[in-house]
Amino acid sequence: MKSYLYYPGCSLSGSARAYAASLGAILEPLGIELHEIDDWNCCGATEYLTLSPLRGQALISRNLALAQAQRDGAQTLVAPCSACYVNLAKTDRYFRENSEFRSRLNEVLAADGLHYTPGAVRVRHLLEVLIEDVGLDAIAAAVTRPLNGLRVAPYLGCLVSRPDLDRRWALHEEPRELDRLMAALGAEVVDFPARTACCAGHMTQISPEVAWDLLRRVIEPADHAGADLLVTVCPMCQMNVDSFQGEMDRHLGLRYHMPILFFTQLIGLALGRPAAELGIGSEVVSAAQALARIGVEVPPPTEPPVESGHEPRRQKRPTGLPMPEPLEVPR
Amino acid sequence: MTEPTPDLMPRTGVYVCHCGTNIAATVDVAELSHYAGQQLAQQGVVVSRDYPFMCSSLGQGMIEDDIRELGLERVVVAACSPHMHEKTFRGACQRAGLNPYLCELVSIREQVSWVHTDRAKATAKAKAIVASGVLRVGQQVPLEPLHVPINPATLIVGGGIAGISAALEIADAGYPVHLVERQPSIGGHMAQFDKTFPTLDCAACILTPKMVTAGGHPNVTLHTWSEVTEVSGYVGNFTVKVLHRPRYVDTDLCTGCGICEEKCPRTVVDTAFAAGLGYRKAIYRPFPQAVPKYPVLDRDNCTFFDNGKCKACEKLCPPQAIRLDQQPEEVTLQVGNIVLATGFEPFDARRVEPYGYGRYPNVFTSLEFERMSNASGPTGGKIVLRDGVTEPNAVAIIHCVGSRDSNFNKYCSAICCMQSMKFAHLVREHTDATVYECYIDIRAPGKAFDEFYERVQAEGTQFIRGRVAEVTDVLRRPEEAHQDGRLIVQVEDTLAGRQRRIPVDMVVLSVGLEPQPDAQATARLFGITCSSQGWIIERHPKLDPVATMTEGVFAAGCALGPRDIPASVASGAAAAARILGRIAQGEMALEPIGAVIDAERCSGCRICNDLCPFSAITFDAPAGLSEVNAALCQGCGVCVAACPANAISATGFTNDQIVAQIEGLLGDHVAVPA
């Protein structure tokens, strides 16, 4: 059993309950133990820093300080939400690199008797932990129901490989880690160029026209590549692509039906867990049809399934002149 | 003759230079001169003067007169760095009959006036430095330079245009040249180009005559498909080992008929000469005008070396020249000087993720475009998409790929603006396509460069001042729907003040220049230094731009940093001129600054032998002593510091001198203001 500190983030008990449920279902088979930080608070998403950088950083630092106090041997703080991950990782980095930042924030934390020592915990995203610590071989070995035939568009989203101030990722715009994980589950990974495009973040709340444009940029290439569904590692991406897809379709005159599931849900399916236990069925754009292709039964959807308006476009690669070999980048 | 100095200290003159206002504006030169004359009299100073430009003939004359009239035995000049004028003042001393090594130049410009603002503190520091110079030179003894003979043969590493230029200059002067090239043919990157900017001459037409001349020159020995493996010796007397990799062809018999290549059943992508855009056989000549004409067999891709079958080339070769059992061969060369013209590597465009090279078929690199536009290239000179047939309707050329970017290389690669505009011209010449040049700013400082910029503008190329954000095939706006299958170039047009999304069919990435990946290893092999990036460091960036810090090793072309063809040719010729001067002299004088081993004290422990970075110390086994080869020794002092028996001293830098120098710096006679 590998043991980690765990910062779930607010959405895992709300809009991303399915993420929490599916994560819970795969922990034991993958040999992971999570210790939730007691009494953690919201990371502030992108909103708090907008109003006041110092208060925003203070909010984030309290979680780091709590993690340090409760670490009990564990060194890694795992965050499943990409926004939480970036906030925690960035703040820890600023603690390490900037002594003025460090002393100011510790002065603020002292108001509640807390303190954070830079580097006391190593902040990592859940995806990174599964790939690096558990390992693709071990995950592949645990697969009992390979996702053969399921065409998946690997949608990493923006905040896992960026800004990556510690330079842990070899590629920041076209990273292939999620592709490899999906392939280890037996899924067919489609060529998806928008893998780190932004899901629109809070634009769905403050500027819908901009948001629809950005959502289209994610959904359209997945559909064109013939994907059955998108797979994500981020509650925000899931929420935006899932719940605002209908609105986007209506306003842009499109008819997409592109389900989006958490990567933990697909891992769970591949490990043979029942769909209901993994929170499958709680998505707004139902994945039932897509999963039916590989024989997974999903609790009945509440709306009739919608046919996609587009024929999948075959990706054609011209063959006249040779193409350069892809760059080999060791992780 | 004048009064003797106290304690028989050597009679010393101190000369303080104002350097116009360079020194005088920050250091009180009159006070400094007065101080040296008064306070350092006990240390042997008998005369001290200041003068606006000590390096002028009048300034030098003043020193010469004093040496003659006052019987000076030592001279200290407080002026600029010894790098600038040490030779000048040593020359003055020599003319007046004083051993030139008894002159000490101390820097109060680079080390004082240019780096300080507080006049009082600067003057105090200058006093300390002058005092240290006076004490140090007092311990100096007269030295005589070493003379070494110069072997008239020259080694040139790298057969690109810079190396060829250097080789021909020296060979035409009548001296032997060994030209080593690791590719099967000389010619370098220039051989891959189609046209050259801004004159648009055909690259092959101007290069191949030079290649042919070099290949057939009685004074040039080509070592292609070869690499230097070992270098020893010193200026005038280098011993170099060169490894000839097997071509699997007997070049004495081969006629260059090309039948082996024609009959070879194995085709592979040519990532070298064709820049990945074309194919070649497993036995091949890289291009028709290759020099030498002999093919080379690529054993990694050869069926025979794979499974022992085939031998088509061997069976069908008319003169029976194929030698599948050929072995590598090492030759040893004796040369007097070396030119490193090892060139550059194009930046690997796959590293810039947002531009999609390697992901989008119709994103090309500049080198691919060169081959494509070349009539003897894989498309026969047609500008087409990766499918090999479709002509583009719109082409975007992106500047500064991998250059001027803290994520990759911070420097400007110097040639990309011009090459990009050449591409625009060629696209317009061959097709009806709209061409967009996306640039940060246009750098066209060479002869007729800006005129070429105007010409390309007049031809209708659209110039967009902005660094491209990304190349994508993800359509984002409803109005882009009809652009399906094209590439979108997203760029901020900083002149129009807006973001633009430009649909194009083809993108050409104008990639920057990088040092060879093994540049650091090459530097170690030849005992020279290169920057952390890998460009060779010149002895002086302005005044000695083709010499390295190691005597006898010169550099030319892009190995020194990005440059265009004329500059590469000029640097090759410049290096040749330096070497020809040496050869004409027959011998050269070396600074007598080096390590000397006191045989009485040497215990023969050999610690110094391995530490010496120049391999200048050898062990005389019968005598049980280590010995320094004076010509090889660069005077770095590593052995001096390491010797446990204190048996090694450095001439010009003896312990006594260094202690005296420290005493001068820290002495009570210098009052430093708080």
Added chain:
Amino acid sequence: MDHTPRALFALILAGLRDEALASNTPWMCLSCYFCSVRCPMGIRIPDVMYAVKAIATREGIQPEKTGSDFSRTFVANVERFGRSYEMGLVAQHYLRHYPLRLPGLAPMGIAMVTRGRMGFVPHRIRGLAGLRAILARASELEAAQLETAQLEVADGHGGTP
């Protein structure tokens, strides 16, 4: 977007403070960090955007009212409960800014609720008093720093922030 990021930075460097603060550009920033890995000068652009937004907010400049309102509502929830309260946030925000969007979004909203993805009860952390003390201390420090900066401007030592 009123200005491209580069143009916004040019305004800041030119000392055109009011124009920079009145630009809606930072409010359009999604902090997706493409810029920070692409920037050839290694500038942490999202941090600059946050800083401009924070200054504008402090000075009551609202080039983009919906965005700053959303941030305020979000923050108010966090300060009240210690965690984000999605239901409350969405309800408040949409009623104020997008009443007309609500009918169109109703099926989605219902789906979210029936699928258990929108809780009606906010979670309140135990250490709320401590968290508020931390935030209060941060506010004090920020105000003190601001005062110093303003004094410096008054003395003629300061420049454009």
